Structures are given as C-alpha cells and as structure tokens.
Amino acid sequence: xxxxxILVGSAARNTWLSGDxxxxxxxxxxxxxxxxAALEIAREIAPEHxxxxxxxxxxxxxxxxxxxxLVPCYDVSDPSRIKSAVDxxxxxxxxxxxxxxxxxxxxxxxxxxxxxxxxxxxxxxTGGFSGYLAELLVIHYGSFLRVLxxxxxxxxxxxxxxxxxxDISGPLVVIDPVDPNRNVAAALTLDRMFxxxxxxxxxxxxxxxxxxxxxxxxxxxxxEIRAEIARRGTEFVLLEISAPDMVDDxxxxxxxxxxxxxxxxxxxxxxxxxxxxxxxxxGGDVRARLLLELSIxxxxxxxxxxxxxxxxxxxxxxxxxxxxxxxxGPYIDDGRLVVEIPRRYRxxxxxxxxxxxRISLGKHLSSGRVRALSTREIIEMMDxxxxxFLTAYLTKKVRIC
Amino acid sequence: xxxxxILVGSAARNTWLSGDxxxxxxxxxxxxxxxxAALEIAREIAPEHxxxxxxxxxxxxxxxxxxxxLVPCYDVSDPSRIKSAVDxxxxxxxxxxxxxxxxxxxxxxxxxxxxxxxxxxxxxxTGGFSGYLAELLVIHYGSFLRVLxxxxxxxxxxxxxxxxxxDISGPLVVIDPVDPNRNVAAALTLDRMFxxxxxxxxxxxxxxxxxxxxxxxxxxxxxEIRAEIARRGTEFVLLEISAPDMVDDxxxxxxxxxxxxxxxxxxxxxxxxxxxxxxxxxGGDVRARLLLELSIxxxxxxxxxxxxxxxxxxxxxxxxxxxxxxxxGPYIDDGRLVVEIPRRYRxxxxxxxxxxxRISLGKHLSSGRVRALSTREIIEMMDxxxxxFLTAYLTKKVRIC
Numbered sequence: 007x008x009x010x011x012i013l014v015g016s017a018a019r020n021t022w023l024s025g026d027x028x029x030x031x032x033x034x035x036x037x038x039x040x041x042x043a044a045l046e047i048a049r050e051i052a053p054e055h056x057x058x059x060x061x062x063x064x065x066x067x068x069x070x071x072x073x074x075x076l077v078p079c080y081d082v083s084d085p086s087r088i089k090s091a092v093d094x095x096x097x098x099x100x101x102x103x104x105x106x107x108x109x110x111x112x113x114x115x116x117x118x119x120x121x122x123x124x125x126x127x128x129x130x131x132t133g134g135f136s137g138y139l140a141e142l143l144v145i146h147y148g149s150f151l152r153v154l155x156x157x158x159x160x161x162x163x164x165x166x167x168x169x170x171x172x173d174i175s176g177p178l179v180v181i182d183p184v185d186p187n188r189n190v191a192a193a194l195t196l197d198r199m200f201x202x203x204x205x206x207x208x209x210x211x212x213x214x215x216x217x218x219x220x221x222x223x224x225x226x227x228x229x230e231i232r233a234e235i236a237r238r239g240t241e242f243v244l245l246e247i248s249a250p251d252m253v254d255d256x257x258x259x260x261x262x263x264x265x266x267x268x269x270x271x272x273x274x275x276x277x278x279x280x281x282x283x284x285x286x287x288x289g290g291d292v293r294a295r296l297l298l299e300l301s302i303x304x305x306x307x308x309x310x311x312x313x314x315x316x317x318x319x320x321x322x323x324x325x326x327x328x329x330x331x332x333x334x335g336p337y338i339d340d341g342r343l344v345v346e347i348p349r350r351y352r353x354x355x356x357x358x359x360x361x362x363x364r365i366s367l368g369k370h371l372s373s374g375r376v377r378a379l380s381t382r383e384i385i386e387m388m389d390x391x392x393x394x395f396l397t398a399y400l401t402k403k404v405r406i407c
Numbered sequence: 408x409x410x411x412x413i414l415v416g417s418a419a420r421n422t423w424l425s426g427d428x429x430x431x432x433x434x435x436x437x438x439x440x441x442x443x444a445a446l447e448i449a450r451e452i453a454p455e456h457x458x459x460x461x462x463x464x465x466x467x468x469x470x471x472x473x474x475x476x477l478v479p480c481y482d483v484s485d486p487s488r489i490k491s492a493v494d495x496x497x498x499x500x501x502x503x504x505x506x507x508x509x510x511x512x513x514x515x516x517x518x519x520x521x522x523x524x525x526x527x528x529x530x531x532x533t534g535g536f537s538g539y540l541a542e543l544l545v546i547h548y549g550s551f552l553r554v555l556x557x558x559x560x561x562x563x564x565x566x567x568x569x570x571x572x573x574d575i576s577g578p579l580v581v582i583d584p585v586d587p588n589r590n591v592a593a594a595l596t597l598d599r600m601f602x603x604x605x606x607x608x609x610x611x612x613x614x615x616x617x618x619x620x621x622x623x624x625x626x627x628x629x630x631e632i633r634a635e636i637a638r639r640g641t642e643f644v645l646l647e648i649s650a651p652d653m654v655d656d657x658x659x660x661x662x663x664x665x666x667x668x669x670x671x672x673x674x675x676x677x678x679x680x681x682x683x684x685x686x687x688x689x690g691g692d693v694r695a696r697l698l699l700e701l702s703i704x705x706x707x708x709x710x711x712x713x714x715x716x717x718x719x720x721x722x723x724x725x726x727x728x729x730x731x732x733x734x735x736g737p738y739i740d741d742g743r744l745v746v747e748i749p750r751r752y753r754x755x756x757x758x759x760x761x762x763x764x765r766i767s768l769g770k771h772l773s774s775g776r777v778r779a780l781s782t783r784e785i786i787e788m789m790d791x792x793x794x795x796f797l798t799a800y801l802t803k804k805v806r807i808c
Contacts, residue, residue, distance in 0.1 A: 201739055203718070239709060240707040280707075301677075301709075306702050307640035308702075310702075317561065326808060333638070334804070336804065337805050338805055341597050341601055343807070
C-alpha cells in the first residue's frame with residue numbers, strides 16, 4: 007500500500023534549536039486510504055518502539071539518541087478537508103518552508119529568546135508560544151528584532167491576519183494561513199503573552215545574552231526555604247493528590263481547575279490566599295501538588311452571618327428560626343438581619359482536611375487520595391521535587407524594566 | 408411688652424408618659440416683636456435657671472422636680488412664615504390637639520412601646536421616632552394596634568402623606584401637615600425603622616407586656632466580659648478621643664463619621680472589622696469612645712501590591728522602578744504587574760497608633776488626644792461606663808420573630 011513519508015517540524019526547515027532531539031516524520035496515506043496501514047509501516051521502521059495516542063495512535067522511538075515520532079496521517083488535497091489535527095501539519099510545514107528562506111536565523115533567535123524568558127511551548131502547562139507561531143511572527147514582522155518591536159505595543163486582543171480570518175477572540179489572535187478558522191495562538195495565556203511583551207521591551211532597551219541563556223536557578227536548600235518562609239510570615243498548605251498516569255495536557259488544566267476550586271473554598275470561608283501554584287510529580291506514583299500561600303489562615307470563633315432584609319417578613323422569620331442561639335444578634339445592619347455565630351473551621355488546613363472531598367477537583371483528580379500538609383510538615387518532608395517547586399515559587403520573577 | 412405663653416408638647420395634649428419630667432412652655436412674641444424681651448421674661452419667671460442654646464437662647468429650669476424649658480418664639484400667623492424651627496411647634500401642638508381626642512391612650516401605648524423596643528427619640532444618637540411622629544402615626548392609622556399593623560408591611564421609602572407633600576426621600580417619609588416641605592421622620596434611620604417594624608410584627612404575633620417594659624439589662628461583671636470576649640476569639644481595640652463639651656446632636660454624627668473613617672483605614676490595610684460601636688462618656692472630661700471588634704487583627708510581613716497592566720508601558724516601568732527590591736516579583740497576574748513587598752503595620756492596633764492622626768475624625772474630634780487600647784488594656788482599665796458599653800455591645804439583639 008502506498009504511503010508517503012514527510013519530514014515536518016523544525017528539522018524540515020532549518021529552524022531547529024541546538025539541543026533539540028525531536029524529529030517528526032509523518033506517514034501520509036491517500037485521503038480514502040487506510041491509516042492503520044501507515045501505523046503498520048511505522049512499526050516496521052522502528053521495531054523497538056512505544057505506541058502513543060493523540061487523536062490517533064502513533065509510534066515513538068529512540069533512534070541514535072533522537073526522539074523520533076512516526077505519525078500516520080491522511081494526505082488530503084486541501085487543509086479544509088483534514089480528517090484529524092495532524093493532517094494539518096504538512097500544510098504548516100509547506101507554508102513556512104516556502105516563505106522562511108533567509109530568515110531561519112531570526113526564527114532560531116526568537117525561539118531561543120522565548121525559551122530563555124520562559125514563554126516557549128504551546129503545551130497546556132506552559133501556555134506559551136509554539137514553534138509554528140514563532141515562525142509565523144517572523145514571516146509577518148520580517149525579522150527577530152521587528153517581532154520584538156511589534157510585540158512591544160501589543161495589547162490584549164491584538165490580531166495578526168496572515169489570511170482573511172474568522173471572528174475569533176483571545177489574548178492574541180494569529181489567524182492560521184492554512185486554516186482561517188483557527189487561532190495559532192489559542193493556547194497562549196494572557197500572562198505568558200505579556201511576559202513575552204515585557205521581556206521584548208526590556209531587551210530592546212538593553213540587549214543582553216542572558217535573555218537567551220538565563221543563569222540557572224539554584225535549587226534552594228531546605229534551610230534557606232525555611233528562612234524565606236519565616237521572613238514572609240505567611241502559612242503554606244500543600245495539597246498532594248494522587249493522579250492517574252496521563253499526559254501533562256490532560257492533567258494540568260485539571261490541576262488549575264482544582265487550584266481555583268480550593269481557593270474558592272478557602273475564600274468563601276473567610277481565609278485569604280496570597281498566591282498559589284501547581285506542580286506535577288512523575289517518577290513512581292503520579293501526584294498533583296497544589297501549593298497555597300495564605301495571608302489569613304486562622305480566624306476567630308465568631309463569624310458574621312448576614313440574612314435577608316427585615317421587610318421580607320417570611321425570609322426574615324425563617325432566618326431567625328434557623329439561627330436560634332447566636333453568640334450575638336439578631337440585629338439589623340443596613341436593613342438586613344445579622345447574627346454572629348460560631349465558625350466551623352478556625353484553621354484553613356482543618357477546613358481543607360474536612361471539606362476537600364466536597365468540592366470538585368476535576369475528572370481525574372476527584373477520586374485521588376488527598377493529603378494536606380502544613381508549613382511545618384512541608385519543611386519536614388521536603389524532597390528534591392518539592393525544594394525545586396518551592397524555589398521556583400519563592401523566586402518568581404519576570405523580566406521587566 | 409406683650410408675650411403669649413403656650414403650653415406645648417405632650418403635657419399640652421394628655422399624651423405624656425408617666426415618668427416624663429419635661430414641660431415645654433413657649434413664650435411667643437408678635438411676628439415683628441423683639442424675641443429678647445421674651446427671654447427676659449423667661450429669666451424672671453425662673454430666677455434659678457441655666458441658659459441653653461438651640462437656634463436661639465432659651466431658659467432651662469428645675470421647678471418642683473420637673474425639667475421646664477421656657478422657649479422664646481415668634482407668634483407667626485402661618486407656618487410658612489416661621490423665622491426659626493421652634494416657631495413651628497405651636498402649630499404642631501394645635502394640629503395634634505384638634506385631632507387626637509379619644510386616641511390619647513393609643514399615643515401613650517405607642518410611645519411606651521417605642522421606648523420599650525429602643526426606637527423612641529429623634530435625637531441623632533438614637534435616630535428613632537419623635538413624640539410628634541408617634542402622634543401623627545396614631546392620627547393616620549387610627550389606633551395603636553393599627554399603627555403596628557400598618558408598620559408590619561412598611562418597606563424602605565414608605566410614604567405617609569398627611570398633606571399634599573413635597574418630593575422628599577428617606578427610609579420613611581411622613582409629610583408634616585404643618586409644613587409640607589418637611590419630613591417628620593427625617594431623623595429616623597433605616598435600621599431603627601425596621602427595628603420598630605420587626606418588633607411590631609413580633610408583638611402582633613404574640614403580645615406581651617415586656618415589649619413595653621423590657622427586663623433591665625444587667626451590667627456584666629468584668630470577668631464575664633473577659634470570658635465572653637475569649638469565647639468570641641476576636642480582638643478588640645478601643646479608641647478614646649477627648650472631645651469638647653458639646654451636645655449629643657453635635658458629637659454623635661461626628662463619632663459615626665470617625666468610626667467609618669477608622670474602619671476604612673483598617674480595611675484598606677487588609678484588616679477586618681467584625682462590628683464596631685461608639686459611646687460618649689460625660690462626667691469630667693468628655694471622651695468619645697470607638698470600639699472596634701476585629702476578626703483579622705494580625706497579618707503576615709508580606710503583602711501583595713498590584714500595579715498597572717503590562718501594556719501600559721510607562722506606568723509599568725514606573726511601578727517596577729518604584730518597587731526595586733520586592734520579596735517576590737514583579738510577576739504578571741491577569742495582565743497586571745504584581746510585587747510582594749513588606750507590610751508596614753502587621754498589627755491593627757499599631758496601625759491605629761501610627762496613622763490615626765492622618766485620617767479625618769470630624770471637626771471636634773480631630774484635635775482631641777487619642778488613646779488606642781488593646782483587648783488586654785480594655786479589660787485592665789474597665790470602669791463602669793466601659794462595662795456598660797461592652798455589655799450593650801456583647802448582648803446586642805433586636806426583637807424579631
């Protein structure tokens with residue numbers, strides 16, 4: 007059966023960053039062909055392989071130190087006829103190849119700059135720029151420096167039409183010239199977008215090699231971490247949730263949802279979160295980690311509970327009957343009934359231990375076992391992963407000038 | 408010189424509550440006469456007197472155990488021609504006298520009910536119902552019980568026109584039949600209005616003598632107060648501000664303003680006030696007392712400081728230069744720059760001690776000496792006034808069912 011091999015990705019167009027080890031080869035069958043035949047061929051090419059799944063199965067193999075993906079796809083005549091997202095990739099590859107000549111170094115500079123300032127990668131963990139997006143920006147603006155100059159005046163909703171595009175909204179909208187209904191920057195978050203903008207302005211102002219190759223962040227020693235936490239005077243809670251072994255792009259969005267749900271629970275009960283972050287620990291059991299830094303983690307026994315306005319007679323009576331022996335009240339404040347009643351959870355960590363199972367943590371995390379650790383316990387059980395996570399948390403900083 | 412004596416107030420119309428000791432006698436001079444002549448006559452009537460001031464001077468004397476006010480006024484032909492607020496009183500007196508026959512007991516019941524449930528008095532400290540307002544309500548509704556029935560369905564903005572009245576707004580609007588541009592209930596606050604409404608519903612539901620004569624609140628012993636505060640788990644701060652010897656109607660509104668300003672200062676800095684109240688101590692030096700009960704009174708060393716959006720390049724640069732060495736950051740959250748910086752005041756009481764002089768406490772309090780006492784100091788210096796104030800605070804409760 008006929009099957010055409012196509013080299014795609016940065017390797018195909020000389021925009022491959024030194025150190026990259028990924029080679030993508032697509033195996034295209036005719037539009038009405040049998041894609042399983044292409045998978046068979048992939049298996050034969052690389053007898054020692056691992057099968058992975060995106061929309062369809064593909065073959066991943068390590069060959070001579072490179073990570074090679076052999077991806078079956080349909081060889082459609084026009085991108086509007088694609089059957090699966092991967093069918094679009096050969097068209098991207100062709101679009102860029104035809105226009106990038108002479109600007110390959112600009113793409114390399116831009117990608118390495120994005121990597122250096124922490125915004126490279128359109129995976130859902132990073133929420134940054136894809137390689138294809140970097141290429142399109144160079145094609146649109148004409149050079150690495152012109153991309154930075156252009157980005158300096160980006161605002162939320164900035165739109166770049168490389169083709170007559172659909173009405174799409176997002177922090178940045180770059181219409182895919184190969185498929186005008188698609189935003190190439192769909193995965194880019196507002197904050198990553200402006201992390202890039204800030205760095206771009208900074209670089210234009212005072213260029214420096216460290217934008218491309220920043221000094222490595224040294225993992226802090228547990229004693230340093232303890233001292234830094236003491237200096238902040240806050241309380242930390244770490245939630246560790248066991249998770250199934252799924253890819254980052256599945257787990258990260260759920261971890262972010264869980265983070266928002268936990269913050270909501272804490273804030274509804276009167277606690278206050280200064281900042282929070284998530285991390286995923288692989289190696290052995292997969293565990294999602296939610297780190298919460300609290301500026302208010304302990305509250306008095308009494309809390310205010312506001313009821314209906316007095317003129318809603320029925321509601322008011324029900325409220326009074328429902329709170330038969332308050333610590334103070336009922337009294338009237340701004341027309342509404344108020345009682346002061348005992349609080350169920352005085353400490354944030356107790357609230358989390360007691361109520362975490364009542365909130366939705368997302369499909370794959372809700373069934374996981376949950377541990378809630380206090381600041382003291384975090385410091386006691388500090389492993390390398392946690393020290394790295396806390397180092398990144400405590401030294402969080404973007405380049406801006 | 409001619410001067411007509413007029414007995415006004417409840418004594419003039421048989422609506423005088425047992426125990427009241429106030430007699431108001433107005434001394435009316437002709438519209439073009441000399442009001443100082445009336446003051447001279449008042450001085451002669453009561454040689455042992457004290458001169459007091461409202462819009463004009465008047466004479467106050469204690470005669471046979473009664474508090475007698477001798478008030479000079481102008482005998483105008485029509486209430487639209489009054490020269491001073493007191494000139495209106497004889498018209499009120501006449502209006503009520505002509506209509507109240509046979510309903511005097513209803514007025515007495517209503518006034519005593521209002522007293523018993525804590526809403527009687529149109530002074531600015533109480534913010535409740537005046538005697539004249541009680542009389543008008545009886546005239547309008549027809550009896551004590553019908554007033555309670557009517558009040559049961561009051562809503563904010565309820566309007567009672569005893570004459571074609573002006574367009575006035577307020578929690579309750581009762582047009583003065585003697586002066587249709589005036590709201591007789593102007594001093595009534597929303598909360599006092601609905602304290603009355605709640606009690607009225609309660610009484611109709613289950614009438615009881617205790618509405619008229621509630622059991623006296625026993626002043627709590629300092630040990631009980633200490634125990635109750637411990638049970639609530641909150642922190643109290645008492646601000647004591649020396650004040651000039653002026654009437655309640657001047658000082659109370661300023662104390663309420665000072666209370667709001669202090670709460671604003673605390674909340675802007677991240678602390679949280681559960682409830683607060685004010686009290687005025689006379690006897691010796693006059694002191695305004697602001698009691699603040701805090702549900703959040705201590706905060707961590709670090710605080711979040713949010714700056715402009717990154718796309719406002721000029722503002723963003725200025726913000727970064729203005730915060731050169733934060734504990735964390737700058738980083739981007741929802742498009743805005745954030746730094747985490749040290750907090751100036753970690754304790755609410757320190758904030759108050761350090762910054763109280765920077766906020767406006769009102770005309771007569773701003774120049775006063777201020778002391779800020781913590782819970783411990785409040786309990787140590789507890790005098791009878793303070794024990795009474797704290798008792799009222801801790802047992803605050805309105806009748807509602």
